[in-house]
Amino acid sequence: MKQLKYALFTGCTAKESTPEQMMSTLAVAKKLGIELIELTEASCCGASHLQDYDDFLSLVLNARNIAYAEKHALTMVTICNTCQLNTAMTKHRLDHNAELKAKVNEKLAEVGLEYKGTSQITHFLYALIDDFGLDKIKEMVVKPLSQFNIAPFYGCHNIRPSELQNETHKGHESAYTPTSLDDLIVACGGLSVDYVEKTKCCGFHAELQAPRTAAVLTGNAVAGAMDANADWMVTPCPLCHLKLDTQTHHASVAIGRDVSLPVLHMQQMVGLALGCTSEELGLKHHVTKVDFV
Amino acid sequence: MDALTSQKVTFKVFRFNEETDYLPYFNTYTLDVTHEEVVLDILNRIKWDHDGSLSYRRSCRHGICGVCSIKANGKGILACKTRLFDLVETFGNEITFEPLSTKRAIKDLIIDKKDFWDKHAAVNPYITGEIDENPVQEHLVSPLDAEKLLEADYCIQCGACHYSCPAVAINEEYFGPAAFAAAYRFSADVRDEDSLERLHLVNQEASGVWDCVKCMECAEVCPKEVNPIEKITKLHNMVFEANIAKNNVATRHAVGFAHSIAKHGLLDEGELVRYSEGNIGVLKHVPVALKMFSKGKIVLPWNMPKADKLDEIKKLVKSSSTVKF
Ligand code: SF4
Ligand code: SF4
Ligand code: FES
Numbered sequence: 001m002k003q004l005k006y007a008l009f010t011g012c013t014a015k016e017s018t019p020e021q022m023m024s025t026l027a028v029a030k031k032l033g034i035e036l037i038e039l040t041e042a043s044c045c046g047a048s049h050l051q052d053y054d055d056f057l058s059l060v061l062n063a064r065n066i067a068y069a070e071k072h073a074l075t076m077v078t079i080c081n082t083c084q085l086n087t088a089m090t091k092h093r094l095d096h097n098a099e100l101k102a103k104v105n106e107k108l109a110e111v112g113l114e115y116k117g118t119s120q121i122t123h124f125l126y127a128l129i130d131d132f133g134l135d136k137i138k139e140m141v142v143k144p145l146s147q148f149n150i151a152p153f154y155g156c157h158n159i160r161p162s163e164l165q166n167e168t169h170k171g172h173e174s175a176y177t178p179t180s181l182d183d184l185i186v187a188c189g190g191l192s193v194d195y196v197e198k199t200k201c202c203g204f205h206a207e208l209q210a211p212r213t214a215a216v217l218t219g220n221a222v223a224g225a226m227d228a229n230a231d232w233m234v235t236p237c238p239l240c241h242l243k244l245d246t247q248t249h250h251a252s253v254a255i256g257r258d259v260s261l262p263v264l265h266m267q268q269m270v271g272l273a274l275g276c277t278s279e280e281l282g283l284k285h286h287v288t289k290v291d292f293v
Numbered sequence: 294m295d296a297l298t299s300q301k302v303t304f305k306v307f308r309f310n311e312e313t314d315y316l317p318y319f320n321t322y323t324l325d326v327t328h329e330e331v332v333l334d335i336l337n338r339i340k341w342d343h344d345g346s347l348s349y350r351r352s353c354r355h356g357i358c359g360v361c362s363i364k365a366n367g368k369g370i371l372a373c374k375t376r377l378f379d380l381v382e383t384f385g386n387e388i389t390f391e392p393l394s395t396k397r398a399i400k401d402l403i404i405d406k407k408d409f410w411d412k413h414a415a416v417n418p419y420i421t422g423e424i425d426e427n428p429v430q431e432h433l434v435s436p437l438d439a440e441k442l443l444e445a446d447y448c449i450q451c452g453a454c455h456y457s458c459p460a461v462a463i464n465e466e467y468f469g470p471a472a473f474a475a476a477y478r479f480s481a482d483v484r485d486e487d488s489l490e491r492l493h494l495v496n497q498e499a500s501g502v503w504d505c506v507k508c509m510e511c512a513e514v515c516p517k518e519v520n521p522i523e524k525i526t527k528l529h530n531m532v533f534e535a536n537i538a539k540n541n542v543a544t545r546h547a548v549g550f551a552h553s554i555a556k557h558g559l560l561d562e563g564e565l566v567r568y569s570e571g572n573i574g575v576l577k578h579v580p581v582a583l584k585m586f587s588k589g590k591i592v593l594p595w596n597m598p599k600a601d602k603l604d605e606i607k608k609l610v611k612s613s614s615t616v617k618f
Binding site: 015018156 | 507615
């Protein structure tokens with residue numbers, strides 16, 4: 001197989017509050033021989049809030065990020081569900097609206113850039129599944145996670161709106177019965193547990209504005225995984241990770257029940273199965289202790 | 294029956310009569326289903342052939358009245374529009390029919406939609422304007438102006454989005470996606486003179502647009518592709534454009550992104566929380582921040598990473614900004 005190569009859009013979280021996500025992405029890519037060219041010029045995607053304030057500015061900045069991936073002539077790979085949605089949505093809107101694209105390009109021209117629409121956008125989860133292949137991952141597993149019940153937590157912005165997300169990855173993902181993360185768990189040798197909340201919202205985006213709503217959603221998610229007998233949870237989204245890993249105190253108060261489970265990034269789970277060390281995967285950076293390795 | 298165009302499907306149907314039952318229960322039926330059938334056909338067959346007491350709502354049978362919406366395996370659907378084979382493709386051969394909200398069930402699949410209609414009515418879902426009683430010509434709306442509604446007028450008030458929205462389920466004050474789609478539909482109408490009042494309504498704390506958790510459930514479930522979250526985003530924009538955004542944690546949270554990006558290219562996460570909450574409000578986040586700090590999850594101001602070519606980003610923020618706050 002030709003070596004896979006992507007333009008990596010890290011998003012802000014991997015550079016700040018989830019350093020372990022950056023570490024584990026690089027560790028897994030190295031193990032699998034995937035080359036990642038970091039888009040160091042990229043700006044924040046606006047995380048679904050900048051667009052509420054200034055939609056046009058959000059479009060211009062996201063188009064600029066994609067333009068850099070286009071300069072490398074590479075598919076852009078994201079490692080955050082919300083970055084994925086914002087970037088994919090920008091691409092969709094510009095590719096389907098010539099007038100809007102022209103307006104955005106007028107701005108980008110001021111800094112010598114152009115959005116062409118030539119680069120695809122995918123999430124690292126789908127790069128692993130669609131491009132690298134689950135079977136090949138399975139072959140490379142040296143430490144199968146066979147003793148663990150693992151609760152997949154998909155995160156909203158990878159599965160909804162499904163119409164958009166199914167444009168950006170090759171395998172079909174249903175918003176109601178997604179399988180990608182479950183399949184990855186199985187490929188790593190683990191047992192994926194089923195629970196209703198696995199496709200629900202963690203509440204992250206309303207944590208400051210609607211703290212009670214956000215805390216109940218977090219609580220329900222962790223409680224659902226606990227009731228399904230999960231040993232730990234896994235998510236492709238660093239924002240879900242932050243909410244589920246660091247906010248369990250508020251969540252427990254909000255739902256009137258003590259909830260807490262280790263929450264791994266999808267990359268950390270794969271890394272464990274591939275034999276990466278806990279140092280390489282940054283497991284010490286979790287608030288809810290990862291005590292099984 | 295042709296084997297390719299029919300198959301056996303097991304249906305679990307929610308049953309509850311508030312006048313006689315303490316608790317809901319499920320009835321199970323296994324039926325041969327043909328590829329032409331929609332959910333409403335199945336409900337009719339259950340009622341006509343198995344149990345005449347099964348209750349559900351239906352009227353137009355054309356996907357336009359909105360009364361037949363229920364949940365199939367947790368997914369909000371219009372019973373008269375949803376093909377059984379499509380559900381089987383997603384969920385397999387065991388399908389559970391439940392009312393949109395089990396909490397609000399009156400009889401079987403019928404719910405009390407009062408909260409939905411109250412919220413709908415609360416956003417003034419009609420055009421307000423001076424009516425000339427003796428018009429010389431019709432009030433014409435150009436195709437371009439009609440496009441501004443972004444198909445929000447396709448909403449049939451089925452309630453599928455409302456009863457799928459987690460913010461509605463947790464916060465009883467929250468207007469919900471359908472009410473917001475209606476608020477947008479009338480505020481975006483060029484004939485309307487009430488849009489400022491409506492924007493004030495949706496700008497309120499707890500009930501307004503700021504409590505949306507951005508889960509995209511409403512966009513996914515809507516059988517008419519109204520895309521309510523898109524309208525919520527538009528309402529956010531209109532609140533800023535109309536200059537009525539209040540200086541509070543919600544608005545500062547959105548605006549804070551622009552400040553951070555202009556300064557670092559990236560988001561300064563810690564500073565965003567301080568800026569949004571204010572110097573006093575931020576204190577409630579200190580316990581979590583300390584835990585995160587002890588795990589190396591907080592970047593101190595002097596270590597804040599910056600995007601390369603920051604000058605480009607600064608220039609674009611300056612030239613492409615369309616609103617001020
Ligand atoms: S996106 Fe907002 S309005 Fe839509 S279902 Fe989610 S919380 Fe409700
Ligand atoms: S927006 Fe769509 S789902 Fe919501 S009430 Fe209207 S038609 Fe139904
Ligand atoms: S019966 Fe009218 S929408 Fe289904």
